[in-house]
Amino acid sequence: MAWFPFFVSLEGASGLLVGGGRVALRKVEKLLSYGPHLTVIAPDICPELEQLATTSPVTLQRRPFEEYDLDQELIFVIAATGDRELNHRIAQLCRQRRILVNVVDDLQACDFLFPALVQRGRLSVGISTGGASPSAAIWLKEAIERLLPENFAGLLDRLANRRAAQKAEWEDAAGREAAFRREFQQELAASGQESSPHTAGRVALVGAGCGKADLITLRGLRLLNQCKAVVYDDLIDAELLQQVPSHAQRVYVGKRSGRQGVTQEEINQLLIDLAQKDGLVVRLKGGDPFVFGRGGEEILALQQAGVDFEVVPGISSAIAIPAEAGIPVTHRAMSRSLHIITAHTLPGEQPDFRRYGALDGTLVFLMGLQRLSEIAQGLMDGGMDGSTPVAVISGGNAPHCAAVRAPLSGIASAARQAEIQPPAVIVVGETAALNLTATFKTLPVPIPLFTETDLF
Known part of the structure; x- marks a missing residue:
């Protein structure tokens, strides 16, 4: 039998989670935007949950669960301990107290389920197949996300602000409902979404950052979640590709020094062709699209073809890779300027590195390893002291990470x-010459993935 989808206000409500691992983390992340006060009890609590608790209404208690933990006004309890017997005991105790309980990975023990969730401001869409097929729920979630206009939250806010006045204006129910429908259609048309969520193709140049998947921006991640095709470069964390809808086309166009790859002209045309099929195309580029990423060339090609586009910045390797090695590219009283230079030139051009020898501040050369001798000699010929500190770093998602100074x-x-x-x-x-390498390693933040566990 299907589960009835009650919508409940959790604003200020108290909830208890027993368990401090990644599953509990994902439950907390889903719940927080709805305003509850959460308590997490577990002997071991993952670092991401500890970090979240510093900025959210989440109370952590690092200890085993005790029966008296239920002797408070609780709206719901989530048992996510990984210990099946303990989870069942918690469920029994909750039922004795008439507290709604969710037991992870145990449909029969649940009083309520976690849906596949689509949230846009005031809109919440919860999808459940009653445990029959979480994959079907995820498929429908992705379809709804593609259907919604990007500004749907703002659209709802505007309608809500005018609703009271419209209700007062119309006395009869039929006229009032017709007015509501007209205004909604007008807002939808104004957003460019009246007939179809994607009336024309568009391309988003998204910087993936430089390194692990969780360095991407939230906007970049959201675009990946919604795209119909992704065109991606070398050294992109594979976890980012897992965020692309299963039906979306994936096209690899990676280029690396010393290896023949797809030409820039072919990439430009590919983006145009994919966009003209309608829908959102994400051009996923390592680092930042506009820092020696040839993003400008791709945008010019899209402009000429009349294709809509947007650019989502990313963390450039010129900053991220030195930082990973403990090197700040600027530092008070030491370096007040930053110069980012490419060692690649147009065919037939010969770079003159001497002109950079007189520059103050920090020089960062990208794509220059094969010309390192030329760079060093050119800088010294240009007046730079041979004792100047230099670091060469291969990091991020490079296949052979190493550094030398x-x-x-x-x-x-x-x-x-x-x-x-x-x-x-x-x-x-x-x-x-500085070594400000991190003294601890933060575990990569898991990018929200909808797994079967998330839907129970």
């Missing part, structure tokens, strides 16, 4: 001995 005069030899491989970032300047 040496004076400018010896950096090429040091990089060869360390067997640094591309892609690598070259940092030149006083800050390259």
